[in-house]
Amino acid sequence: MKPGAFFADGRSAHLSIRTLWAAAIELEAAIAIWRLPHSSNFHLLIDFSTPCEAEPLDIQDGTAGFVVSPFIDPGSRQTLLLRPQFHITFQQDGSNIISANEAPAAFWDALGRCTNQPQTNLKTYPGKQPDVKPGTDKAHFLNVVNEALKRIAHNELEKVIIARTLQVPLAGKSDLLGLLQHLDNQQPDALVSLIALPGLGSWMGASPELLAGIDREGQFRTISLAGTRAYPMDAPLSEAVWNQKEIEEQAMVSRFIVAQFKSLRLHKFWESGPRSVRAGSVIHLKTEYHVDMQAVHQPALGNAMLRLLHPTWD
Numbered sequence: 201m202k203p204g205a206f207f208a209d210g211r212s213a214h215l216s217i218r219t220l221w222a223a224a225i226e227l228e229a230a231i232a233i234w235r236l237p238h239s240s241n242f243h244l245l246i247d248f249s250t251p252c253e254a255e256p257l258d259i260q261d262g263t264a265g266f267v268v269s270p271f272i273d274p275g276s277r278q279t280l281l282l283r284p285q286f287h288i289t290f291q292q293d294g295s296n297i298i299s300a301n302e303a304p305a306a307f308w309d310a311l312g313r314c315t316n317q318p319q320t321n322l323k324t325y326p327g328k329q330p331d332v333k334p335g336t337d338k339a340h341f342l343n344v345v346n347e348a349l350k351r352i353a354h355n356e357l358e359k360v361i362i363a364r365t366l367q368v369p370l371a372g373k374s375d376l377l378g379l380l381q382h383l384d385n386q387q388p389d390a391l392v393s394l395i396a397l398p399g400l401g402s403w404m405g406a407s408p409e410l411l412a413g414i415d416r417e418g419q420f421r422t423i424s425l426a427g428t429r430a431y432p433m434d435a436p437l438s439e440a441v442w443n444q445k446e447i448e449e450q451a452m453v454s455r456f457i458v459a460q461f462k463s464l465r466l467h468k469f470w471e472s473g474p475r476s477v478r479a480g481s482v483i484h485l486k487t488e489y490h491v492d493m494q495a496v497h498q499p500a501l502g503n504a505m506l507r508l509l510h511p512t513w514d
Contacts, residue, residue, distance in 0.1 A: 217290065219315050221244075221322055221396075222322055223307060223313075224246045225322070225324065225325070227306060229247060229307075230246070230247040230248075230280075230396065230398065231244070231245070231247075232244070232245045232268070232394070232395045233395075234266065234391060234392065234393040234394075235392045236391060237389055237391055238388065241289055242290045243287065243288070243290075245287050246286040246303070247283050248285050248302070248303070248307065249285075257269070258503060260499075260503050263283075265282050265284060266284075266395075267279060267280070267282070268397065268403075283302075284299060285300075285301075285302035285303055286302070286307065325397060325401055326402075327400065327402065337365065338364075341362070348360045348362060359449065377394070380392065380394045386406075387480045389477065389479055390480070391406065391407050392405075393405055406480070408477070408479040408484065409423065411506065411509055412505055418492065420493050421488070422489050422509060423486055423487065423488050423489065424456075424474075424486070424487045425485070426449045426450040427449045427450040427474075428484055429442075430481060431481070433481060437483065440483055442476075447474075450486075454487045460505060460509060461489075461505075464508075466498060468495070470489065470490050471489055472487065472489075473486055473487030
């Protein structure tokens with residue numbers, strides 16, 4: 201993460217991710233920082249709207265922004281689109297690309313104050329604490345596992361992933377941007393992100409998965425990524441060996457994607473894989489799919505597949 205310089209209203213300001221973060225938090229603005237897979241460039245976006253607007257997600261209308269959505273969100277009614285009222289790209293060579301057409305004057309004032317102050321332990325937005333009594337979370341989790349086993353025994357489920365929240369207190373003041381940089385170093389093959397929303401909290405994560413994407417040539421893309429195992433960082437992927445269970449897990453996701461294509465009467469698509477791919481200290485099996493939306497005469501395929509593939513959309 202290299203700082204750069206730029207001029208605004210005739211004033212020179214030395215920019216860094218830390219300075220911009222501090223200014224955004226001072227104004228209680230929404231902020232997203234991310235790095236795309238296999239990229240060396242970081243993006244930082246600030247949306248000064250209060251609150252951010254919740255709206256149905258449309259990935260084909262050309263609107264720029266960063267989308268944040270809860271996992272369970274029927275109809276995307278709680279999906280937030282962070283608009284790039286301020287957007288900067290920190291490039292590998294140390295230069296910056298800046299767009300700030302909608303940044304208010306108060307932001308430049310806050311940026312000036314933060315530039316002249318040391319930014320070490322940065323503030324962020326706290327999230328809502330879950331109302332969970334000690335012991336009840338584990339008991340609930342075990343009940344869910346037992347229920348899943350019963351449904352599997354009755355052939356009602358083929359595969360289920362069960363998760364629970366693990367609360368870990370952070371000792372002292374945590375350096376979120378330092379953690380983000382550490383995650384960047386550990387996960388070069390993933391989308392790495394840090395998001396802070398006033399009143400809703402802050403999230404950091406890394407994901408190697410692509411749910412749905414459309415490039416400028418009208419190519420729709422998605423992937424099936426499943427089958428997971430630990431793998432030494434220095435071992436070549438060509439030597440990875442998969443067992444039948446892991447192969448079937450990945451094939452199950454691939455069959456689901458193909459079934460969604462067929463439900464849209466789409467039979468012409470490109471498929472490649474499965475192959476081994478790395479995600480930090482683990483590897484997965486990955487199959488890639490892409491469709492030329494114009495060639496198959498389905499210009500709305502992107503949004504249709506997004507709704508079909510999202511696990512908790514409806």
